[in-house]
Amino acid sequence: MQAVEKGHNQTERRIGSPTYESLCHQLSMSQRYSVNALNQYGYQLRYLRRGEQGNLAIMMCEESIASVNEQGEIETSPSISLRHG
Helix, strand or coil: CEEEECCEEEECCCCCCCCHHHHHHCCCHHHHHHHHHHHCCCCEEEEEEEECCEEEEEEEECCEEEEECCCCCEECCCCCCCCCC
């Protein structure tokens, strides 16, 4: 299975759903702080995207999406497309 993101081919690496704890273990300290702050507003950590600039935490609250980069910076209108299914 292949996934395409911003014109780059990537091999699909998802196998099952990771636990919240396993995702948090992969976050930087700055990301953990920001993820916990967003949790207070109803956002839930869904998955991580690995890129050239490190892990990007993807969070959702109903239909709203937010991302948290390695430095803990929160983007509430990220330009990403989600995979469905």
